[in-house]
Amino acid sequence: MARKKIALIGGGQIGGNLALLATQKELGDVVIYDIPQAEGMTKGKSLDIMQLRPHDGYDANLEGTSDPAELSGADVVIITAGIPRKPGMDREDLLEINIKIITDVANNVKKYAPNAFVIVVSNPLDAIVYSFYKVSGFAKNKVIGMAGALDSGRFRAFLAMETGYSAQDVNCMVLGGHGDTMVPITRLATIGGIPAQELISKDRLDAIVERVRFAGGELVKLFGNGSAYYAPAASAIEMAEAYLKDKKRVIPSAALCEGEFGVDGYFIGVPTVIGAGGIEKILEFKLLPEEQEMLNGTLEAVKKTVAETKL
Ligand code: APR
Numbered sequence: 001m002a003r004k005k006i007a008l009i010g011g012g013q014i015g016g017n018l019a020l021l022a023t024q025k026e027l028g029d030v031v032i033y034d035i036p037q038a039e040g041m042t043k044g045k046s047l048d049i050m051q052l053r054p055h056d057g058y059d060a061n062l063e064g065t066s067d068p069a070e071l072s073g074a075d076v077v078i079i080t081a082g083i084p085r086k087p088g089m090d091r092e093d094l095l096e097i098n099i100k101i102i103t104d105v106a107n108n109v110k111k112y113a114p115n116a117f118v119i120v121v122s123n124p125l126d127a128i129v130y131s132f133y134k135v136s137g138f139a140k141n142k143v144i145g146m147a148g149a150l151d152s153g154r155f156r157a158f159l160a161m162e163t164g165y166s167a168q169d170v171n172c173m174v175l176g177g178h179g180d181t182m183v184p185i186t187r188l189a190t191i192g193g194i195p196a197q198e199l200i201s202k203d204r205l206d207a208i209v210e211r212v213r214f215a216g217g218e219l220v221k222l223f224g225n226g227s228a229y230y231a232p233a234a235s236a237i238e239m240a241e242a243y244l245k246d247k248k249r250v251i252p253s254a255a256l257c258e259g260e261f262g263v264d265g266y267f268i269g270v271p272t273v274i275g276a277g278g279i280e281k282i283l284e285f286k287l288l289p290e291e292q293e294m295l296n297g298t299l300e301a302v303k304k305t306v307a308e309t310k311l
Contacts, residue, residue, distance in 0.1 A: 004028030010080035011042035017233035068108040082122035106135035125178040141278040147178030148252025149235035176298035246276035
């Protein structure tokens with residue numbers, strides 16, 4: 001069986017880590033595409049990772065390029081192209097610049113990798129994934145935004161840090177938009193299957209939920225010159241792997257809703273089943289009135305940013 005091909009659009013902080021993780025998981029050969037000014041960097045990262053392979057015996061070829069034709073035949077495309085948040089900027093400030101970039105990227109992906117499963121990571125996520133979908137004309141099951149995997153992962157990590165128990169045994173779901181209006185479904189957080197609400201006091205849980213909401217900003221402040229990259233890369237790779245290996249993973253992701261959870265025509269974080277068919281299903285379940293209210297709030301925020309894309 002020929003190797004799969006993973007095209008990374010944007011070879012910056014997240015892009016470099018995506019290339020490393022894709023290689024370490026042997027998901028396939030990797031192409032890192034970036035603008036001409038960054039070609040040396042993408043070639044350098046590719047070569048560096050090529051030289052890491054002998055240590056653990058990973059079989060994958062990596063290539064850095066600024067030629068969009070090199071995206072040809074990609075099975076998965078992961079988009080991190082754009083500029084990251086700087087201190088004091090919110091995700092929406094990025095919108096104008098990143099819309100221009102995503103339009104250019106969507107045209108290239110449409111031309112060279114029309115059959116790919118496309119995972120969008122660039123912020124503001126809910127609007128950028130919507131723009132990709134509109135400009136590319138891709139089917140809705142082939143376009144997904146990475147948000148819930150990261151936000152839920154952060155929730156899981158904080159609960160593990162709070163209790164000292166393994167992060168692996170913590171399960172959480174965060175729905176809604178990828179921003180401060182995200183919707184953590186606290187009642188469904190479990191530790192080894194036990195409701196977290198039974199193991200952690202309400203005050204502490206509330207504080208953790210608040211930290212999840214602003215976890216991206218916490219890192220922006222700490223870094224001083226960029227935004228998170230390790231966990232975002234791991235989250236997107238988890239989604240790519242689910243598609244490539246037809247795992248039918250259930251991962252909260254930004255998907256185009258057409259009526260689900262009362263959302264119509266927008267990408268918003270919902271539980272998705274990811275397998276060989278891309279987004280194979282959105283798993284709808286009954287939200288409590290206060291959860292639905294939070295989701296409606298996040299939808300208003302998403303609508304506002306999407307309106308600004310003028311697409
Ligand atoms: N085509 C391809 N790549 C592009 C384009 C384009 N039109 N425009 C910019 N890029 C590249 C930049 O050259 C840079 O190498 O996108 C890369 C972005 O990398 P970083 O600046 O290191 O940003 P990163 O931390 O990886 O985050 C990328 O993901 O989480 C979001 O908010 C984050 O929107 C940001 C994105």
